[in-house]
Amino acid sequence: MQTDQFIPNNKVSKKTILAIIGTGVMSFCGILLETAMNVTFPTLMHVFGASILAVQWITSGYLLVASLVMTLSSYMHKRFKLKQIFAWAVILFFIGLFLCVSATNFPVLLIGRLISGVATGMTTPLLFGIINHDIPLQKLGRYMAIGAIIVSMASVGPTYGGIILYSLGWRAIFWIVLPIALIASVLGLLNIEQTRPVEKPRLDLMGFVWLAGVFILISLAFNEAAVHGWGSLNFWILLLLGLVAGGLYVWHARHFAFPLINITIFKYHRFVLSFVAYALCQLINIGMSFLLPNYGQLVLGVNSLLAGLLLLPGSLLRLFLMPFGGVVLDKRGAALPIITGISATLISGILFFSFQSILSIPLMTIFYALFSGGFSLTFSNLLTDGMKQLPGKLKGDGNAAFNAIQQYSGSIGASLMAAFISISEINAHGLSTVSATARGSQNDFLVLIGLELVMLVLQIVNFRKARKQIGAN
Template sequence: MFVTLYVIVALIVIVCLNFVIIKRKKHHEVSQKFEKTDRNNTESQSEKEKHETSYQFRLDDEHANEDRDDRPIHEQTKEGSQDYVFKKGITRNKILVAMVFGMFITILNQTLLNTALPVINTDFNISPSTGQWLMTGFMLVNGILIPVSAYLFHKFSYRSLFLVAMTIFTVGSLVCAIAWNFPVMMTGRVLQAMGAGVLMPLGTNVFMTIFPPQKRGMAMGILGVAMILAPAIGPTLSGYIVEHFNWHVMFYGMFAVGLISFIISYVWFGIYQNITNPRADVPGIIFSTLGFGSLLYGFSEAGNKGWGSPEIVVMFVIGCTFTLAFVIREMTMKAPMLDFSVLKYSGYTLTAVINMIVTMSLFGGMILLPLYLQSLRGFSALDSGLLLLPGAIIMGFMGPIAGKLLDTIGIKPLAIFGLAITTYGTWELTQLTMTTPYSSILMIYIIRSFGMSFIMMPIMTAGMNALPSRLISHGNALINTMRQLAGSIGTAILVTVMTQQTESHLATFQQDLDKTNPFIKDQVQMMAQQMGGKEQALSSIIKFVNQLASVDGVNSAFWVATALSFLAFVLSFFLKGKSHYMSNE
């Protein structure tokens, strides 16, 4: 089942990429005209005015005259890190709104299905393992597309990519909404993932393009509102819909909002960057698809199926083999699809390492806390989602503020401050019991989220600022791929620790509960009298012991998350001053 679906997904992506490449060859002419215009930037002002009309290039096949930016090219490009132009009447703020709105809806989609999955499994009469493919398949397609995003950004204009990706995502939402069986639903999820897999790295790249380094912190903080707030709203929203409506309503809503986003983007998302029309590296695409996809699947399932499972071992072997082949190929090519030379820049490399460690801690925590609340404490999915919501709102609110501070004082003091608070908040979650008040957990999560707001987007922005403009798209693709892997690795490690420690604590408790112990015998007899029978008393004791062992398992996993957060905190002291993260190239 896995192999079949995986091959189908890989083939769909590869075929679609090549289809788009064939259909968009005309962009090569656009790139040549743009370069001709750019070379004339060294002429005198009078010469620029004389030739401005001659060298304006066609921005849109149907709106050639309307889409022209009336400013000279040197004025259009001096504020950004790469050459780009806007359609006439388009401003940064309009692009900002269109970008954030589109990314918010696609990221929201990733967590909407969490609560609704059991209901969908029942409706389609499928097993939980089969239904899980609606989540796993989405993740795999993302893992396939993100590594090749740098190639796409050099091949097609931002506007074309955004509109095509938004269309694919919206169509996928409609397919999910009308799905009458699992294969149709899976098709819709793959389409959604293809759209989201392009939109996620595209958002970062556009912001890094249209904002100069000294203003990117604030801009990326605004983008962080979508990237942080959307995943937290998802479980709450889906929990409410599942409790009061049919699950199809979720996807009809996604389709409606997707249409609105497309309309906004068609009108306001008018940005065209300089494209170089690179050739498609088909072997590289195949290697990255099989390599990163297999690793993502292996890590995502290792916590459930066991690290020694034959299926997981095979996935790791395939993943490591093809990922190594991909890296070797890209490092030996003159024009690589993903340029690993970004790792030569220390400002980028260290921030990337810290980013990955923090992501491992964050993603694992997002899995563990709902597990504790719903499975052990008996809270509903809606209550669990509502507990996570205030923390996400805090992160969204603090995003632009933290970004402005990044622009002002640099990443080092922000990272130290944010990780100190995050480490403390994560440590507090190691003290959970079966009677910890809901309000206390809520406050701890808010504190932890407050700390996270100073590190998540700022550390990524600082790393990207350290790169020259020609490598930003490659750095963006690499860090997003690494974050995907880090999230899967962190989740797998923490779930494994929780499971193993639960079993260990349970074995210890069972040894302590020696039925021949006079004290234990007396307690069982007392409970039997109160509960109307010895079997009921023993059942109650066993349930209590299982819960106690499970809570201890969750606490042990949070100790690992605390250690990861503390490691990132220590590494933050090795970050350098603000100027180190401002590339002059």
């Protein structure tokens, strides 16, 4: 049964814990490789003769595919056994991995990453689906934090990628993950249990087409802006078409009996406020993990090892603060960790922007540690607080929506950061590449500050609504 209430026997079985670890580590492996590739971009640009706009599709394309697959997660979890879903995800993960390690040209590498995106799009919702379905409410905050920790451990990806790239080359980034993924595969296959009945819902194919249209068209719009600028007619046409596709999905979902994602979830105002803030949080997170290693290499001129290491202290800090944030939510409510966390990320963004003229690896390391601390208190708690606003019958749709937007907003984050840098380089007007990249990065920091302010306002409104609801009761 869905954990919508406190239940006396709140014990979690050993098999459930091992299933969470197995699915979580598989998801971790996928996201680790995604973030590790961010630090390889200058190397891949040289090896394959590709531009930063082309190479960034290794991240944004991967996340785009993962987000599209995640829109199907609610349907898949009803239609198929969870162990079957996990088995297919494992197969696709290893196919993608072997394509990447054997790639002799950029298209093969990109195809491998896209296939890996499908695998992650299956495993991540599976992880949080098991947590939301099989963990009692009184322990949900800490287990959601544990799930987020497993996934967020992939934030060490740039550090991992930088060390391996510097010492063994970029292909070794994939090989080293292989044994970890094998162990996770065995854990998941042996311990995932079917605790809910398998149904035979209709596949909302038309709904998937409209959602795919939204995701793909908006992604292409940002790519067009990166090539021709924000004033490009094609950018605005693609963006408008993406929004039209979104409107068509809403109309379709209101008239279809079994929509891919039930838009009734968006009638719960506090869910919406958490959902939008969560999307912005992940956009900013992926944007930072894309921007900082490339800034270190392309602007400061450091090697991949140092560029990766600058993120390490912040990444390790997440491991300690995320479970703490979950416990605080369980004991004190969501407002304290979330507002504190967003405030810390905002201060970090202001510091990056204000000190850009004198940025160094030590300064960037300190500022990113502050950002990571704030992210740790915010990210999983936005998800937990948002999901608590939904009734049990809508949990699957909420889980699918949260997971899909997590990946898609990350894709937009990478594309947005690359777009400002590319536009700055196109309009360099005599500036060196280093100076143009630095100017584009300054615009990136300014945009991130703006998004962090929006997050803060949304959550202030959210918790005012929560206090009014408590007062009304």
